[in-house]
Amino acid sequence: MQYFSTNKKSAHVSFREATLKGQPDDKGLYFPEKIPQLSQDFWQDFAAKSKTEIAFEVIKPFVGDSIDEETLYAICAETVNFDFPLVKITENISTLELFHGATLAFKDVGARFMSRCLRHFSKDKSEKTIVIVATSGDTGGAVANGFYDVDGVEVVILYPKGKVSRVQELQLTTLGKNITALEVEGNFDDCQALAKTALADDSIKEKVFLTSANSINVARWLPQQFYYFYAYQQWIIKNQKSKIKNPIICVPSGNFGNICAGILAHVSGLPVRKFIAATNANDVIPNFLKTGKMEEKSSVVTLSNAMDVAKPSNFVRILEIFENDYLNLKEKMESVSISDETTANTMREVYQNYNYILDPHGAVGFRALAEYLEKNDGAGFFLETAHPIKFDSVEEIVGTFGKIPGSVNELLEKEKQSIEIKVDYDSLKEILLKKV
Ligand SMILES: *Cc1c(COP(=O)(O)O)cnc(C)c1O
Numbered sequence: 048m049q050y051f052s053t054n055k056k057s058a059h060v061s062f063r064e065a066t067l068k069g070q071p072d073d074k075g076l077y078f079p080e081k082i083p084q085l086s087q088d089f090w091q092d093f094a095a096k097s098k099t100e101i102a103f104e105v106i107k108p109f110v111g112d113s114i115d116e117e118t119l120y121a122i123c124a125e126t127v128n129f130d131f132p133l134v135k136i137t138e139n140i141s142t143l144e145l146f147h148g149a150t151l152a153f154k155d156v157g158a159r160f161m162s163r164c165l166r167h168f169s170k171d172k173s174e175k176t177i178v179i180v181a182t183s184g185d186t187g188g189a190v191a192n193g194f195y196d197v198d199g200v201e202v203v204i205l206y207p208k209g210k211v212s213r214v215q216e217l218q219l220t221t222l223g224k225n226i227t228a229l230e231v232e233g234n235f236d237d238c239q240a241l242a243k244t245a246l247a248d249d250s251i252k253e254k255v256f257l258t259s260a261n262s263i264n265v266a267r268w269l270p271q272q273f274y275y276f277y278a279y280q281q282w283i284i285k286n287q288k289s290k291i292k293n294p295i296i297c298v299p300s301g302n303f304g305n306i307c308a309g310i311l312a313h314v315s316g317l318p319v320r321k322f323i324a325a326t327n328a329n330d331v332i333p334n335f336l337k338t339g340k341m342e343e344k345s346s347v348v349t350l351s352n353a354m355d356v357a358k359p360s361n362f363v364r365i366l367e368i369f370e371n372d373y374l375n376l377k378e379k380m381e382s383v384s385i386s387d388e389t390t391a392n393t394m395r396e397v398y399q400n401y402n403y404i405l406d407p408h409g410a411v412g413f414r415a416l417a418e419y420l421e422k423n424d425g426a427g428f429f430l431e432t433a434h435p436i437k438f439d440s441v442e443e444i445v446g447t448f449g450k451i452p453g454s455v456n457e458l459l460e461k462e463k464q465s466i467e468i469k470v471d472y473d474s475l476k477e478i479l480l481k482k483v
Contacts, residue, residue: 106160413429
């Protein structure tokens with residue numbers, strides 16, 4: 048499999064090169080030359096397949112000969128070593144719980160897969176690999192955990208001081224070993240700007256292999272397809288006796304990488320009736336689907352802060368899947384914006400009525416799906432993208448976090464280790480050069 052750039056000005060590359068480079072020089076996004084189709088054989092005994100088998104068969108054509116089969120199978124097994132339960136909340140709404148992994152968010156899947164690919168690819172490199180990543184909360188933890196103790200790879204995480212939750216901060220700062228957490232006296236955009244400056248700094252790049260682990264990397268984007276298949280496996284079993292056929296899938300979206308992976312799975316053969324992209328007040332895409340025009344806006348701060356994105360970086364891939372056919376896209380995907388007030392009310396109502404605790408991102412998803420089903424028939428599920436304990440607002444709104452996962456209790460015993468820096472590239476550079 049070869050990948051081209053969505054801006055069409057850079058060379059086609061293999062999966063290996065696309066992973067190592069992250070982004071093509073023309074600043075487009077890597078996209079597979081051909082979307083593979085799942086075979087009849089794949090569907091024949093689908094219900095009986097293990098998570099690892101599904102992951103392996105889905106990802107294999109995308110990886111091509113960049114990784115041998117035995118290694119790829121092992122990478123898949125390590126990536127999906129936790130549960131992805133589909134849990135019924137109301138008569139026609141279920142939740143796909145994606146928070147049972149190491150850092151309690153769906154980003155664990157992409158981060159684990161990518162880290163293991165990089166470990167494999169850096170085996171025959173003479174220089175050290177440094178992964179630099181800016182985070183508003185969930186990405187940093189997932190990447191840190193995914194790369195923890197991976198030989199030959201150092202990880203430097205930049206996070207905005209005072210702007211991540213308690214659990215998120217502990218997930219970033221308590222690992223040690225090859226993980227360094229930098230607490231930046233600024234906001235997320237400052238962190239991202241610092242990381243970008245480093246990634247463009249030739250005086251560092253001549254000494255180490257410096258790369259980013261952000262959500263546009265193909266090795267983070269593509270494995271997110273896996274859990275859509277796991278959901279469908281459970282969906283068929285649960286709906287065997289009913290008339291309901293294909294699910295409506297609602298995805299709380301920020302950079303639109305997660306939903307884009309779902310749509311890709313669908314184009315490869317996964318039965319889905321409709322996708323709903325649920326956003327918070329950052330409503331550029333819902334407006335685009337209404338008007339056909341992409342506005343230039345700044346992001347606004349909301350309760351579901353992992354989705355506070357004004358310019359969704361993965362959306363060009365969705366356009367690419369639909370060959371830029373706006374009407375086709377509208378046929379398959381709807382998008383709605385849910386306000387903070389409605390999000391908080393939804394969290395309270397779902398707790399009171401169904402005894403289920405939603406995190407703010409999941410609440411946006413639940414609500415968007417519920418509103419759709421008020422006007423349309425059918426049934427479906429939304430993706431619960433992170434565990435409620437990761438967001439301090441849940442306790443304020445709902446009054447409880449519910450059952451606290453064991454991993455969180457362990458974290459609370461650990462001590463935070465971070466280096467505070469100002470928004471100043473020289474301080475970052477000094478730290479990076481010490482790792483060489
Ligand atoms: C990252 C994240 C999202 C948004 O996912 P995208 O792929 O950027 O659309 C939603 N919810 C949570 C909890 C997240 O961490």
